Each structure stands twice: as C-alpha cells, then as structure tokens.
Amino acid sequence: MLNKLIDDYLKENYYPFHMPGHKRSRLLDSKLGYKRDFTEIGGLDNLNDPKEVFIEMKRKIADIYKVKDAIISTNGSTSGILASIRTLTKNNKNILIQRSSHKAVYHACLINKLEVDYLDIVSNDIGAITDISYLDLERKLNSNNYSALVITSPSYEGYILNIERIYDLCRANNTKLILDMAHGSHLFLTDEYKNSFDIAITSFHKNLPALTPAAAVLVNDESIINDLRFSMTIFQTSSPSYLVLQSIDYILENLxxxxxxxxxxxxxxxxxxxxxxxxxxxxxxxxxxxxxxxxxxxxxxxxxxxxxxxxxxxxxxxxxxxxxxxxxxxxxxxxxxxxxxxxxxxxxxxxxIKQEIKSYKFSYIRPKKIFEIYQAMDKESKFIDISKAAGKIAGGFTHAYPPGIPILAPGELIDENILENINNFLENDINVNLNGNSISVLIDKREENC
Ligand SMILES: Cc1ncc(COP(=O)(O)O)c(C=O)c1O
Missing domain, CATH: 3.90.1150.10 (Aspartate Aminotransferase, domain 1)
Structure with a gap:
C-alpha cells in the first residue's frame, strides 16, 4: 500500500517544489528518514480526509481488530483519547473515568469542562494496578447518568480487565465505553483481545514495530464516526508524518x-x-x-x-x-x-541481593475532590514547599512519569496520605513532576488578605 506507492513515486524522480523544506536533500544526514518523508502530494492521499490509500489502510486496521471503522493517528493515542472524549461528552458533561487513567484522559476532562467521577481501582501488593472495583462500577452506573466510562486495559504493567463484563454493564446503563488500549495494540495476536467497546484507542508504537507515535482509534459505534473524525482533525496535526504512516503500513503488509x-x-x-x-x-x-x-x-x-x-x-x-x-x-x-x-x-x-521486609506499601489513594479540574485550573495558584502543602488544594497535576497517572488532580485536597506517597516516590528516586521541592496549590484568598 503506502510503502509501495512511495517506492514507485521515488522511481519517477519528480523534483519536489513543495513541502517539506528538507527537499530530501543529499546535504542532510542520511541516517534520518528525509528520503521517505512526504506530504499530501497527488496520489499520496490526505489522512484528515482519506479517499485512497488511507481508506485501504484503515479498512485493514478495522479488520484486524474486528471493529466497524478505524481512524489512523500520527499523534499517538493522546490525540485519539482527546477526540473520543470530546465527541462523546458534547451534550452530557458527566463522565466516569478509571482513577488510574493516563493524563491524556484528565486533560480531556479539563478542556471539555467535564464533571468527573472516578472509578475505584484495585492494586496488588507491589502497587501495580490489577483491576477495577466492579461493585463501585455497578453502583456508579446505576445511580448516575454518564455520557461515557473511560477504562484502561491493559494497564501499563499488563493487567487486562474483563471488558466484556464492563461493556455489558455500560450498555445496560446507556453509557458509552471508551477503552484506552494504548498498551494493547499487539493483543489481536492473542486470545486476550476482545472487541467489546464503543471506541478503543491503541498505540501501535508501544507494542508493535511502528514509529513513535503511531496509533489508531477503533470504532464500533458508527453513529459517532463523523463527529469523531471531525474531533480527530482538531487534535491531529494537519501535516501527518508519512514516515509514521509508512511504519503502520509495514505492519499491515507484514502480518x-x-x-x-x-x-x-x-x-x-x-x-x-x-x-x-x-x-x-x-x-x-x-x-x-x-x-x-x-x-x-x-x-x-x-x-x-x-x-x-x-x-x-x-x-x-x-x-x-x-x-x-x-x-x-x-x-x-x-x-x-x-x-x-x-x-x-x-x-x-x-x-x-538479599531479602529485606519493608513496611511501606504504595497504593493509589483517591483524594477528596473540592473543585472540578476545569474549575481549579481557572483559579489562581502558587508554588509552596511540599512540606507545607497538607490541607491545601492542588493547583495542578502531580504524577510520576512514566506512567503519567495523576497522584493528584487540580482541585483535590492534599492530605498526609498523598504526601506520604509523594515523599515515598522521592525517597525512592522516582521522577515526580514537582517544581524543585514545590507543589502548585490554589491561593486561598482569605489567607492572602490576612
Ligand atoms: C494508558 C495510556 N494511555 C495513553 C497514553 C498515550 O499514548 P501515546 O504516547 O501514544 O500518545 C499512554 C502513554 O504512555 C498510556 O500509558
């Protein structure tokens, strides 16, 4: 498909009076991929309005993952998550997300001004997230009217949720299911893959031989496809990388x-x-x-x-x-x-190494929400030393990266347990996105006026 088209095109020796500006020049470092870096010239289609080769590629992706349609992303799962959440929350701002969602999900909640409920998670004795609480899910779906539920499976550490059970519960409660399958692009090679979702987003670059950040959105609910396609054009570059696209094509042609x-x-x-x-x-x-x-x-x-x-x-x-x-x-x-x-x-x-029993056990704590993320981000904040942060309200996201799962979201109350988790990360030399030793907190106007 795309690779073959580019091979044939290169044989014709056309001179490139068009973008990209590197002009495939011999002066440039041949280790980089300039020679095959293209743009939407005649015959090479347009990813944001596919008519030719990209239609074929997305059809192949849809076949592999047994879904009705697919949208290719050259901006990672991140843009697919942003687009999916935008599409499904236009009319109903209530959303349920797994607490251990990737920061892209939280960012979608911020920019779409969503009212967020969190689905409790289960972690094991080493602090890896292994499951969700089905009791919490049933209770929340039964007593609320959510536009969508966002879950992550597999988790970064590889734990796979029972998405058939979760999808049944969603359908019974009229809630769309968005599956963040960023870490599961390879699952179609195994029996673990199930196509039980309305939308799934997957990163080819994480577990298949594709260039960073190749990804796709997989769609089962055709009623939203036009809206979703439009949303993708908001979050996806208008100049998608043809190198990334060729790497996706390689997979599709070499299954x-x-x-x-x-x-x-x-x-x-x-x-x-x-x-x-x-x-x-x-x-x-x-x-x-x-x-x-x-x-x-x-x-x-x-x-x-x-x-x-x-x-x-x-x-x-x-x-x-x-x-x-x-x-x-x-x-x-x-x-x-x-x-x-x-x-x-x-x-x-x-x-x-030796055996040594340690007393500390890490677990994801769900802090108390005082403000919605979008409300907190509109308020004034300042950085204070983390040792003085107990009792304050978070002004920003705090997470260890990787995996980019928020320990604290804006608008959440910082308490001793959260601080213990953050300090434990720091003591273990884990990279937390603090500003030196300072954390962003909302300014309490009453304190400022004293
Ligand atoms: C669970 C999860 N979802 C989404 C993403 C974003 O994926 P991408 O890097 O393809 O944008 C990541 C990235 O690590 C992730 O861990």
Missing amino acids: DEVEILNEKLSRNLDDLYGLNLKNLKLVNSKNKDRSKILISTKDTNINGKVLGKLLKKEKIEIEMAYPSYALLIASTYDTDEGFKLLKKALLKIDKN
Missing part, C-alpha cells in the same frame, strides 16, 4: 512476519518466566500480559529504581521503575540474544 515473531516471543517468555530467582520475582497471573515483564523487588534490599540501574550496568535499559518493581517491555521484535542477556543479568543481580 505473517509479526505472527511468526510473536510465537518466538512466546517461547522466549516461557523460558524467562521459568527462571529460578530467589529474591526478585517475575510477577505473573491469569489476567496479565506476559510481555510486560514486571519484576518485583518487594521484600528485597533494593527498590525498582536500583534494579533498573543494576540492569543498565548489564547493558539493559528498562521501561520504568516504581518503589517496589521495575517494568520491562518485550515485543515481537525482541531477539533471542536480548532475552539471553536479560536472563543472565537477572540471575547475577538476584544472587547479589
């Missing part, structure tokens, strides 16, 4: 290769999860995607961050670290050598 490599990945993962570790633990369970390699450091004398540093010494770069674990992401394009290196490194590190 056999992806499937074969996925079988090899599965064998490598069998081998890895069978590793005999005494102190570290490879966390796995029935509802978990094994390609998200979650290594618990709980009850050892190191934290996730230190494990990351030790692995780096062994020439392995990890995805992210939390106080009690490190997360590594495997994909179909990993090599046998990569897995060999990882197994050797884990055995070596495991031998050199």
Whole structure:
C-alpha cells in the first residue's frame, strides 16, 4: 500500500517544489528518514480526509481488530483519547473515568469542562494496578447518568480487565465505553483481545514495530464516526508524518512476519518466566500480559529504581521503575540474544541481593475532590514547599512519569496520605513532576488578605 506507492513515486524522480523544506536533500544526514518523508502530494492521499490509500489502510486496521471503522493517528493515542472524549461528552458533561487513567484522559476532562467521577481501582501488593472495583462500577452506573466510562486495559504493567463484563454493564446503563488500549495494540495476536467497546484507542508504537507515535482509534459505534473524525482533525496535526504512516503500513503488509515473531516471543517468555530467582520475582497471573515483564523487588534490599540501574550496568535499559518493581517491555521484535542477556543479568543481580521486609506499601489513594479540574485550573495558584502543602488544594497535576497517572488532580485536597506517597516516590528516586521541592496549590484568598 503506502510503502509501495512511495517506492514507485521515488522511481519517477519528480523534483519536489513543495513541502517539506528538507527537499530530501543529499546535504542532510542520511541516517534520518528525509528520503521517505512526504506530504499530501497527488496520489499520496490526505489522512484528515482519506479517499485512497488511507481508506485501504484503515479498512485493514478495522479488520484486524474486528471493529466497524478505524481512524489512523500520527499523534499517538493522546490525540485519539482527546477526540473520543470530546465527541462523546458534547451534550452530557458527566463522565466516569478509571482513577488510574493516563493524563491524556484528565486533560480531556479539563478542556471539555467535564464533571468527573472516578472509578475505584484495585492494586496488588507491589502497587501495580490489577483491576477495577466492579461493585463501585455497578453502583456508579446505576445511580448516575454518564455520557461515557473511560477504562484502561491493559494497564501499563499488563493487567487486562474483563471488558466484556464492563461493556455489558455500560450498555445496560446507556453509557458509552471508551477503552484506552494504548498498551494493547499487539493483543489481536492473542486470545486476550476482545472487541467489546464503543471506541478503543491503541498505540501501535508501544507494542508493535511502528514509529513513535503511531496509533489508531477503533470504532464500533458508527453513529459517532463523523463527529469523531471531525474531533480527530482538531487534535491531529494537519501535516501527518508519512514516515509514521509508512511504519503502520509495514505492519499491515507484514502480518505473517509479526505472527511468526510473536510465537518466538512466546517461547522466549516461557523460558524467562521459568527462571529460578530467589529474591526478585517475575510477577505473573491469569489476567496479565506476559510481555510486560514486571519484576518485583518487594521484600528485597533494593527498590525498582536500583534494579533498573543494576540492569543498565548489564547493558539493559528498562521501561520504568516504581518503589517496589521495575517494568520491562518485550515485543515481537525482541531477539533471542536480548532475552539471553536479560536472563543472565537477572540471575547475577538476584544472587547479589538479599531479602529485606519493608513496611511501606504504595497504593493509589483517591483524594477528596473540592473543585472540578476545569474549575481549579481557572483559579489562581502558587508554588509552596511540599512540606507545607497538607490541607491545601492542588493547583495542578502531580504524577510520576512514566506512567503519567495523576497522584493528584487540580482541585483535590492534599492530605498526609498523598504526601506520604509523594515523599515515598522521592525517597525512592522516582521522577515526580514537582517544581524543585514545590507543589502548585490554589491561593486561598482569605489567607492572602490576612
Ligand atoms: C494508558 C495510556 N494511555 C495513553 C497514553 C498515550 O499514548 P501515546 O504516547 O501514544 O500518545 C499512554 C502513554 O504512555 C498510556 O500509558
């Protein structure tokens, strides 16, 4: 499809008196992709108003994920999430979102001035989010009229929700289901994939061989497709990257290769999860995607961050670290050598660390909401030292990045438990988006006037 069109076009040797300004010049660094970086010239279609090759590509995506339609994003799942939430909340501003939603979901709530309720989550003994509370979901869906529910599955750490059950509950309560499947683009290769949602958003770049930030919006509810397409034109660049698009096309044209490599990945993962570790633990369970390699450091004398540093010494770069674990992401394009290196490194590190029981247990706390996010963001705020923040109202988002899940959203009350979580992150050398040691709080006019 697109790659073939570009191959054929290049053979014709047309001179580019058009954008992009690099003109595919030989003067430029050949390591970068200038030679195949195009724009919407005749024959190469227009992603924001697809008529030719992009129609074929989105049809193929829709077939793979067994949905009615698809919209390609060259701006990540982020733009798909913003567009989906805008589309579904135009007439009803009440929304229910999983508390552990990615910041893009919170940003959508901010810009669409939504009244937000949070769906409680369940986390395990290392602080990884494993599920939602179905009791909370049923109770909230029964007693409210939400435009949409936004859930995340798989989670960053690979936990997969029972989306068939969740979709049934949504339909029974007339609520649209938006599935943030940013971390699950590869699930169609397994039995774990279910097409039970109105809209899902998935990042090809996270788990398939696509360039960053290739993604797509998958649509089952055709009644919203025109609105959704328009919303995507708001959040998607009008100059989509043809390099990113070619990388999506590669996947669509080479599904056999992806499937074969996925079988090899599965064998490598069998081998890895069978590793005999005494102190570290490879966390796995029935509802978990094994390609998200979650290594618990709980009850050892190191934290996730230190494990990351030790692995780096062994020439392995990890995805992210939390106080009690490190997360590594495997994909179909990993090599046998990569897995060999990882197994050797884990055995070596495991031998050199000790058991140690720690008392602190991280969990996502849901702070008390004083103002909606959009209300709080319209108020005046200032930065104060975090040690003085108890009792104040958050003026901004606080999150560890990655994964970008807010610990505090604007308008929420900062209490001792939240501060303990933030301090625990800092003590464990986890990157939190504070301003030095300061946090943004709303200005209390009564205090200012004293
Ligand atoms: C759960 C989740 N949703 C959405 C996103 C945004 O995806 P993208 O980077 O493709 O914009 C991320 C990014 O890490 C994420 O973790």
